[in-house]
Amino acid sequence: MKKGHDEHTSERIPIRRAKVDVRELLVDTLDVLREQAKSAGIVVEVVVDEVVPREVELDAVKTAWAVSTLVGNSLRYLGRSGRAGRIEVRGGYERDTRTLVISVRDDGPGIAASRASRLFEDAGALRSVGLALVLVRDVVAAHGGTIDVHSKTDPIDHGTRITLRVPAR
């Protein structure tokens, strides 16, 4: 359905690509969350592989928001478990496909398989937590990228890894 709107309505949310230092983006973005995590006994670590190009064309604000949203979610679930935990944000690069790979991995309780497969889908997402993930999906898709969720709920071996793959330019 089309809506009535003012002349200046863009009806689109722009993606503004510019050259971004990926290391700087990840470290700076997570600074605030790292402090929050520390007070909850949770360690947030950022690792950027050497193969990652120094600069990649991205919408820095939206990419930073997407990563901080994923880390924020991990923090929330780890925080609820009431125990110390660890979140690793890793920047990697697949040379053959020239793809930037950003993964957020936590050692939280994990997400049930039935839920993990629908985490970034519209269905049932009209509740506050799911809404952010749908928007993360839109941001990644607008960069031509994909999202992959891998989660384990075993009492011994548990945790979630969410991987964003974005074509690098």
Next chain:
Amino acid sequence: MRDAPPISVRFEETDVTALLKASLAPLMEHAGDEGIELRVATAGDVPNVAIDREKLAWCVATLVGNALRYVERAKEDAPGGSVLVHVERAPGMTHVAIAVHDDGPGIPQAKLPYLFERREGAMHAEGLALLLVREIVTAHGGRIVVESRTGDEEHGTSITLCIPCLK
């Protein structure tokens, strides 16, 4: 700089109040646990508006989430603060106003102009979401109005998303 394909906005005619009551349910539960009052209220007849439900619901949830961070939690000897989401179409107005009012400490005047803007050199988790809120509201043809008071007696913040009515 080169622009990539944008994020599309999918407009659907929507009862905003019903949408917000459903989408804010988890935050209401969280607020209740903290002894904070979180309500969604309307005034008069509010017409349906054409919105991207997921994106607009996320915008309001983000504003409410921020407000909940700053209002007082209940203590043994004092009730917690309050956050009110108020939806109305004022008489004669061509937009529906979705306002998030809180009785938190308020935002210093110096910070208000930058609340939904990118500050040069800034790059951290704080404030990124509000930039996205502004872009989503702009994509709806809407605008954002911020009012805040930081007095000892009178304090709090109101952030209003004005979304155009259907023509």
